[in-house]
Amino acid sequence: MRLTVVGATGGVGRELVRQALAAGHEVTAVVRDPARLPVTGDRLEVFRADLSDAGRLRPAVAGRDAVLSGLGARGRGDAGVTSRLTRTVLAAMAAAEVRRLVVVSAAPLGPVSDGDGLVDRGLRAVLWRVLGDVYGDLRRMEAELAASAADWTVVRPPRLQDRPGTGRYRRVVGGNPPRGRFVARAxxxxxxLAALGDPETVRQAVGVAY
Known part of the structure; x- marks a missing residue:
């Protein structure tokens, strides 16, 4: 497949680029600073853009089979950036007539699992108090997706870890795995990437966790 990755220098974005190349895909990585992308490959194109202009982004998505987004706030001070930049991505995709989009969000936006105990429910409440601005921005992003014509999938992980991927995790379409507290960015x-070929995930949110 021909894929475009936005937010390619972030933790999830770098893994998207690396794993997509390893799987044999052609990848266009959209970055503000190419020096921050430590991934190389014969099938990798690095496209420099700041995602402020859908017109400038359009060449990076035109003719691609799908777009994957690793965009996300680095902290409370970045609240608002994810929905704003995703709006630009959606506009560029619409202009280029590209429909498939997979983005990363966060588990606290999903429904409470029936299997969650008091500890998990309490942790969720604390996270909303501390990171409410960030989660509110992600909620606006998800609303933008729902209102668009894109064939989107939202992947909602809990706390992210920098550790090697296992390929073994729980996945719930339309919900969250019970007592899911951690998952590696990888x-x-x-x-x-697995969601790209799974029609069950189109216009759905997918919870993932160990």
């Missing part, structure tokens, strides 16, 4: 990328 496995989030794995789940996002």
């Amino acid at each position: 496995d989030v990328a794995h789940a996002m």
